[in-house]
Amino acid sequence: MMRTHEAGTIRAEHADTEVTIAGWVAARRDHGGVVFFDLRDASGVVQVVVDPEQITDDDVHHIGREWVLQIIGTVRPRPAGTVNADLPTGEVEVAARTLTVLNRAEPPPFPLSERGDDVDEVLRLKHRYLDLRRPSMQRNLRMRSTVNAALRTAMIDRGFVEIETPMLIASTPEGARDFVVPSRLSPGEFYALPQSPQLFKQLLMVGGLDRYFQIARCLRDEDLRGNRQFEFMQYDMEMSFAGQADVMEVVAAAVSTAVETVTGAPLGTIAEVTWAEAMERYGSDKPDTRFGMELTDLADAVAGTEFKAFHAAAVKGICVPGAADSSRSTLDGLVDRAKGLGAAGLVWMRVKAGNELESPIAKFLSESERSGIVTALGAAAGDLVLIVAGERRRTNAVLGALRLDLGRPPVSEGGLVPLWVVDFPLFEALTDDGRPIPAHHPFTQPHVDDFGLLGATGEALLEVRSQAYDLVINGWELGSGSVRIHQPELQAQIFSMLGIDDETAQARFGFLLEAFRYGAPPHAGFAFGVDRLVALLAGEESIREVIAFPKTQSGADPLTGAPSPIDATQLRELGLTVKPRPT
Numbered sequence: 001m002m003r004t005h006e007a008g009t010i011r012a013e014h015a016d017t018e019v020t021i022a023g024w025v026a027a028r029r030d031h032g033g034v035v036f037f038d039l040r041d042a043s044g045v046v047q048v049v050v051d052p053e054q055i056t057d058d059d060v061h062h063i064g065r066e067w068v069l070q071i072i073g074t075v076r077p078r079p080a081g082t083v084n085a086d087l088p089t090g091e092v093e094v095a096a097r098t099l100t101v102l103n104r105a106e107p108p109p110f111p112l113s114e115r116g117d118d119v120d121e122v123l124r125l126k127h128r129y130l131d132l133r134r135p136s137m138q139r140n141l142r143m144r145s146t147v148n149a150a151l152r153t154a155m156i157d158r159g160f161v162e163i164e165t166p167m168l169i170a171s172t173p174e175g176a177r178d179f180v181v182p183s184r185l186s187p188g189e190f191y192a193l194p195q196s197p198q199l200f201k202q203l204l205m206v207g208g209l210d211r212y213f214q215i216a217r218c219l220r221d222e223d224l225r226g227n228r229q230f231e232f233m234q235y236d237m238e239m240s241f242a243g244q245a246d247v248m249e250v251v252a253a254a255v256s257t258a259v260e261t262v263t264g265a266p267l268g269t270i271a272e273v274t275w276a277e278a279m280e281r282y283g284s285d286k287p288d289t290r291f292g293m294e295l296t297d298l299a300d301a302v303a304g305t306e307f308k309a310f311h312a313a314a315v316k317g318i319c320v321p322g323a324a325d326s327s328r329s330t331l332d333g334l335v336d337r338a339k340g341l342g343a344a345g346l347v348w349m350r351v352k353a354g355n356e357l358e359s360p361i362a363k364f365l366s367e368s369e370r371s372g373i374v375t376a377l378g379a380a381a382g383d384l385v386l387i388v389a390g391e392r393r394r395t396n397a398v399l400g401a402l403r404l405d406l407g408r409p410p411v412s413e414g415g416l417v418p419l420w421v422v423d424f425p426l427f428e429a430l431t432d433d434g435r436p437i438p439a440h441h442p443f444t445q446p447h448v449d450d451f452g453l454l455g456a457t458g459e460a461l462l463e464v465r466s467q468a469y470d471l472v473i474n475g476w477e478l479g480s481g482s483v484r485i486h487q488p489e490l491q492a493q494i495f496s497m498l499g500i501d502d503e504t505a506q507a508r509f510g511f512l513l514e515a516f517r518y519g520a521p522p523h524a525g526f527a528f529g530v531d532r533l534v535a536l537l538a539g540e541e542s543i544r545e546v547i548a549f550p551k552t553q554s555g556a557d558p559l560t561g562a563p564s565p566i567d568a569t570q571l572r573e574l575g576l577t578v579k580p581r582p583t
């Protein structure tokens with residue numbers, strides 16, 4: 001038997017038992033006499049004491065970090081005063097009777113401490129197999145497996161069928177760039193890797209599967225800013241004869257089950273906010289509601305003011321608690337940041353005793369305007385008030401960004417605070433020639449009350465709401481979904497509004513449109529990022545901490561060397577010639 005016990009499970013109750021354990025040398029203390037090893041396996045570490053006088057078949061003093069050992073020895077209580085209360089095995093040690101070197105190891109290129117924050121990420125990823133030995137990576141990947149299992153159980157319990165959709169497909173319209181795979185059998189033709197299972201899950205609904213789910217790999221060739229990876233795992237679902245409320249109920253239950261399995265407590269009720277309200281109150285479609293500092297409309301407080309900069313479509317402010325003592329250079333930095341975000345300027349006001357405002361523009365405001373601002377924002381002495389005036393969307397966006405800069409707690413603080421954002425606009429913007437650009441994918445149903453607005457043109461189109469909804473946790477967009485269009489006439493109308501002519505529609509989604517001619521049930525669905533959910537649960541700011549083999553920010557894998565050139569034969573078979581990089 002390789003082992004009778006796992007190292008991290010040995011306790012005082014095992015005293016006087018002979019155990020066989022195996023693992024890596026996590027640490028060694030060698031003072032010339034007995035040698036202490038912390039032996040690590042997946043379950044944790046235990047201290048092993050080796051007396052070189054007794055164990056003579058190997059040179060114990062040569063054994064280094066990360067060597068792989070098997071120890072047969074007796075568990076005994078640690079001598080008084082040497083108990084380590086921080087370690088689950090800290091009351092005991094294993095006195096070795098035999099020591100077998102199962103494998104030697106070169107010294108690791110970086111210390112395998114609890115967290116790897118101090119180690120260069122490229123180095124960590126180049127030796128990810130070592131990095132994975134660190135306790136935080138072990139914990140995160142195990143948590144991930146627990147989350148996946150809980151999501152599966154939750155869905156299967158609700159009658160959902162797990163179905164794998166293909167990886168080599170035609171393009172999916174999620175709005176990102178496709179990763180493409182050249183076809184050897186049809187040179188010059190390409191598969192796209194799925195940006196999501198969207199089209200297939202809709203076909204499954206036409207196919208009568210009724211309730212589908214999958215923990216699906218999705219690939220999007222987009223810039224890797226922030227918490228994005230080229231490939232990511234998505235909990236993906238679709239259901240027939242169902243609408244927004246049904247989908248939200250199932251998704252909430254699945255997320256809650258996963259959260260409860262990991263933390264012991266369910267997620268709790270999920271508050272709901274409309275997109276329009278989220279933009280007004282938080283300046284974001286993914287509000288972090290763990291803290292206040294909400295955007296406050298100051299239009300009434302400054303109505304009729306003589307201060308020209310406040311003669312704007314929107315005048316709004318936030319109150320930063322206790323920040324009145326910010327230095328002048330900090331405040332100048334905030335002004336620059338606001339301008340960088342597109343504001344014409346930023347007004348700051350320090351709230352002094354007696355609610356007096358200290359600000360370069362205070363003298364341009366009347367007494368009642370100043371007190372109106374303080375009252376509207378609920379500001380008190382010691383607070384800092386920041387005001388932006390301008391076009392409404394821009395004003396909201398600038399203040400929303402400043403609110404996050406100044407108030408956002410670390411992701412691990414304050415528990416998980418989820419929020420549904422509903423009634424997203426159908427179109428997010430207009431092209432130069434006035435065509436609407438879809439906010440979600442082009443199969444999203446307009447809001448039931450807004451069908452009448454579909455005939456509008458120009459900016460008015462941006463008022464059309466959709467039946468699309470997002471789930472946000474701690475300010476991260478976890479996922480989104482929508483009620484789909486199942487009526488061919490409506491789909492044709494939306495395509496024509498988007499400027500997708502019949503020919504293009506046929507070429508890109510002809511198979512879906514054709515399927516819809518054969519009795520598509522009303523259906524709706526959702527998808528969320530499993531990487532993000534696990535990162536939130538693990539309290540990690542970066543999803544790379546919960547992915548076994550992630551890519552770097554530049555999309556490279558330092559471990560395998562991907563991406564890399566392919567050889568001439570392979571290129572020839574694929575009918576490809578690589579042009580030299582433009583210089």
Ligand code: ASP
Pocket residue numbers: 174195196197198237480481482525526527
């Ligand atoms: N396919 C969508 C996405 O990946 C989610 C959905 O609408 O179900 O974002």
